[in-house]
Amino acid sequence: MKRGTSRDIRTANRYEVLRRIIARSPTSRPKLAAMTGLSLPTVATLVGELLDLGMLTEVGFEDSAGGRPRGLVAVNASGGALIGVDIAETYVRVELFDLALNVLARADEDMRPGQSRPEQVAAQVAAAVGSVVAQAGVEGSRVLGTGVSVPGQVDRDRGVVEYAANWGWHDVPLLDLLAQHIAPPLYLDNPLRACVVAELWFGAARGREDAVVVNLGTGVGAGLALGGSLHRGVSNSAGEWGHTTLVLDGRPCHCGNQGCVETYVGAPGIMHNLREVGPDSPLLDPGDQTATIDALARAVAEGDAVALKVVRDTARYLGAAIADLVNLLNPEVVVLSSWVAAALGEPLLAEVRAAVERHALRRSFAATEIVLSPIPNDPVCLGAATFALEGALRSAGAPRTTTGSAPART
Numbered sequence: 001m002k003r004g005t006s007r008d009i010r011t012a013n014r015y016e017v018l019r020r021i022i023a024r025s026p027t028s029r030p031k032l033a034a035m036t037g038l039s040l041p042t043v044a045t046l047v048g049e050l051l052d053l054g055m056l057t058e059v060g061f062e063d064s065a066g067g068r069p070r071g072l073v074a075v076n077a078s079g080g081a082l083i084g085v086d087i088a089e090t091y092v093r094v095e096l097f098d099l100a101l102n103v104l105a106r107a108d109e110d111m112r113p114g115q116s117r118p119e120q121v122a123a124q125v126a127a128a129v130g131s132v133v134a135q136a137g138v139e140g141s142r143v144l145g146t147g148v149s150v151p152g153q154v155d156r157d158r159g160v161v162e163y164a165a166n167w168g169w170h171d172v173p174l175l176d177l178l179a180q181h182i183a184p185p186l187y188l189d190n191p192l193r194a195c196v197v198a199e200l201w202f203g204a205a206r207g208r209e210d211a212v213v214v215n216l217g218t219g220v221g222a223g224l225a226l227g228g229s230l231h232r233g234v235s236n237s238a239g240e241w242g243h244t245t246l247v248l249d250g251r252p253c254h255c256g257n258q259g260c261v262e263t264y265v266g267a268p269g270i271m272h273n274l275r276e277v278g279p280d281s282p283l284l285d286p287g288d289q290t291a292t293i294d295a296l297a298r299a300v301a302e303g304d305a306v307a308l309k310v311v312r313d314t315a316r317y318l319g320a321a322i323a324d325l326v327n328l329l330n331p332e333v334v335v336l337s338s339w340v341a342a343a344l345g346e347p348l349l350a351e352v353r354a355a356v357e358r359h360a361l362r363r364s365f366a367a368t369e370i371v372l373s374p375i376p377n378d379p380v381c382l383g384a385a386t387f388a389l390e391g392a393l394r395s396a397g398a399p400r401t402t403t404g405s406a407p408a409r410t
Contacts, residue, residue, distance in 0.1 A: 013038060018056075022201070082097045082143070083095070084097065084194075084388070085147065088151065089218035090111055092128055095385070099389075104132075105133075105135035105136040119177060144392040146388055151190065156188050161188075165255040166219055166254050174188060192224075195383055198382040199225075200225055202382065204373060209332060211224075211334075213337050220266045221241055224238055241261060244260065247259035264318075267290075278310075283307060296343075308347075311351060326361075334371070336349060337373040338380070
């Protein structure tokens with residue numbers, strides 16, 4: 001069993017304290033101790049470190065019952081900036097955040113077919129990063145780090161995309177390519193992990209122990225939070241639920257298998273569903289996933305029979321696959337996230353709930369809430385920015401001596 005070093009524990013505790021302050025700013029040290037489960041002396045030491053780093057600021061006092069007023073601390077929003085990058089199959093989106101994780105600037109770049117070579121993607125990311133830094137007027141020295149999310153299996157320690165099925169990438173040194181254009185530090189991970197962290201910090205998984213975040217886009221996956229912590233798996237590959245078999249000998253998948261969940265509920269799979277229901281439907285734009293999904297959403301709102309059947313068929317597949325997750329993991333909440341879920345919204349959600357109820361065990365289904373992500377901005381950019389924040393906390397200067405510390409869950 002892999003054990004964390006004292007530095008890992010210190011980073012995790014700093015991260016947890018800062019996360020709680022971002023969520024409930026301003027707050028007092030005793031309240032932080034109660035929220036984190038850390039001892040009051042440990043919290044006081046960690047708060048002191050974060051004050052020294054310029055990430056927190058003292059903001060006054062609150063009365064306490066029968067005692068001295070308690071000092072309040074808040075995030076120093078202007079104490080630095082973080083960049084989150086969402087590389088998807090059809091777009092590159094970059095957001096720049098202050099330390100309170102408020103969005104200060106955003107840039108989008110469409111990714112057209114044939115533009116997915118690693119060097120092309122790196123250039124697009126660099127252009128978008130340059131755009132948000134210029135929009136926000138932030139000096140480069142104030143950027144604490146850039147978190148990069150890319151679909152597929154990634155080695156985050158080496159900054160390598162080991163396998164991205166939809167692009168045919170194998171062992172691509174993406175962070176090295178980005179470092180030719182973007183100042184370090186840079187951090188790489190997968191959108192499944194980014195979405196889970198975003199939901200744990202600000203979304204539907206906040207305060208939950210066990211959650212599944214279903215990422216519905218061009219690709220499909222399931223980010224996992226188990227016991228209140230992000231679950232990565234032994235090789236950082238947990239959550240590749242989109243490449244589990246839904247239909248034996250079914251549709252061919254980019255991964256080389258057949259009948260994968262992704263081929264029925266990802267954006268290309270939904271377009272396939274539309275072709276089967278209405279081969280000549282004007283809703284279908286063969287060369288544009290986003291346009292097709294948006295047209296489908298509008299048609300559902302107007303009560304179009306073809307669109308309604310496509311959503312029902314998609315939800316039937318999706319509900320059966322989510323029921324497997326509900327039976328296997330018994331989560332408190334399943335969150336439908338990413339751009340396809342946001343576009344199809346409540347009509348998809350209602351059909352999915354009904355389908356999960358048909359397929360899941362009754363007791364497991366009764367304990368699970370199924371919801372749309374409430375995060376208004378891009379959850380992947382937000383989650384990627386927290387990876388940069390975690391990296392900044394890990395690389396920060398030597399801490400003060402701590403007493404009574406216990407590892408926090410991140």
